[in-house]
Amino acid sequence: MKTAIHIQLPSGKKRDTLDRTIEKLSYHKKWQQISVAVAYSSLAGVARLDEVVRAANPNASFRWLLGLDDYITHPAAIEFCQEGKNSEVRVYASRNPIARFHPKVVLFESELGEGSSSMTIGSANLTYAALNRNCEAISILDAQSQDDRVTMRSRFESLWRLGRIPTPHLISEYKDKFDALRASRGFLLSSERDRKAKLGPVFQSDVAIINPGSATVCWIEVGKNTAKGRELEVKGEQARFFGLEPTGGTPEWREFRVSNGTVVRMRLKYRRSNSMWRLQLNVNVPEVAYGLRPLVDGRLARSPYVAVFERIPGSPVFCLSFLREDAPRFEGIRRLSEKSGTVGSTLARRYGWH
Numbered sequence: 636m637k638t639a640i641h642i643q644l645p646s647g648k649k650r651d652t653l654d655r656t657i658e659k660l661s662y663h664k665k666w667q668q669i670s671v672a673v674a675y676s677s678l679a680g681v682a683r684l685d686e687v688v689r690a691a692n693p694n695a696s697f698r699w700l701l702g703l704d705d706y707i708t709h710p711a712a713i714e715f716c717q718e719g720k721n722s723e724v725r726v727y728a729s730r731n732p733i734a735r736f737h738p739k740v741v742l743f744e745s746e747l748g749e750g751s752s753s754m755t756i757g758s759a760n761l762t763y764a765a766l767n768r769n770c771e772a773i774s775i776l777d778a779q780s781q782d783d784r785v786t787m788r789s790r791f792e793s794l795w796r797l798g799r800i801p802t803p804h805l806i807s808e809y810k811d812k813f814d815a816l817r818a819s820r821g822f823l824l825s826s827e828r829d830r831k832a833k834l835g836p837v838f839q840s841d842v843a844i845i846n847p848g849s850a851t852v853c854w855i856e857v858g859k860n861t862a863k864g865r866e867l868e869v870k871g872e873q874a875r876f877f878g879l880e881p882t883g884g885t886p887e888w889r890e891f892r893v894s895n896g897t898v899v900r901m902r903l904k905y906r907r908s909n910s911m912w913r914l915q916l917n918v919n920v921p922e923v924a925y926g927l928r929p930l931v932d933g934r935l936a937r938s939p940y941v942a943v944f945e946r947i948p949g950s951p952v953f954c955l956s957f958l959r960e961d962a963p964r965f966e967g968i969r970r971l972s973e974k975s976g977t978v979g980s981t982l983a984r985r986y987g988w989h
């Protein structure tokens with residue numbers, strides 16, 4: 636068995652991060668099954684691992700064993716894993732009050748050959764900070780034979796057997812306790828104050844506690860949208876709201892109920908040059924026909940509108956409305972997103988969900 640040691644120093648250099656190390660492993664091997672046993676997980680952490688692996692192999696399967704001790708793991712992280720494609724989820728809480736479930740193990744497997752298994756073991760939990768900022772130390776084990784593969788699998792199975800399938804009642808009780816303790820856990824997660832001071836992608840912090848795939852509302856500032864106002868860019872992490880893979884795919888169509896009550900079918904396509912989806916707007920949307928960006932001195936200026944998408948219960952159709960950035964209704968929407976830690980930004984616009 637080949638062993639490498641990786642030390643992540645808090646230098647801020649992307650090339651030295653655990654995140655980048657896992658990304659390289661995934662692109663090189665295109666893993667088919669990933670098995671995770673980790674003490675503490677954030678929504679951003681599980682979303683990042685899922686994204687990295689599926690960017691190389693969209694059909695990869697996951698087994699997630701997430702720890703519940705101390706009410707630190709995000710309920711939304713558990714939910715995210717449950718909703719994932721080809722995913723099986725178990726949870727574990729220590730029965731001994733003076734002991735903790737504390738492993739940080741990820742097993743990567745494929746069928747490309749006898750040595751095609753790797754395992755990471757070390758200090759890093761499954762959070763964005765652990766993958767990118769914290770001072771961490773891990774060992775990376777690479778199987779060199781079938782015996783090595785069997786050993787790795789058997790060691791992981793000893794952890795997997797501890798877990799149980801999370802019931803809705805268990806998750807509900809856990810969430811209540813997590814919410815009650817959340818305010819006192821700022822030292823464990825990124826603070827909301829720091830998050831507001833420097834926006835960026837939502838999942839580049841551990842503040843977010845609502846999974847975009849199950850959010851009820853998402854919004855995007857129109858800003859200086861592309862194609863002379865005919866396309867709206869959707870950040871990869873936010874694309875999950877529409878049931879899209881954050882790392883791309885073939886164009887897909889969605890239906891939207893617009894302000895005049897009609898349902899308009901519009902296409903979303905992925906642009907690899909900036910890793911964003913684009914919603915191709917058309918003149919069947921009244922606000923688009925009227926013009927989302929004002930004409931100032933013969934040029935299109937920045938739009939004062941925000942596109943707000945809402946789920947319609949029991950329907951695949953989304954409700955689409957355009958609100959002014961200074962509208963009281965949008966102010967309420969923005970505040971709810973801030974409370975959930977789900978306001979992000981690109982270079983051109985802010986976005987969010989809740």
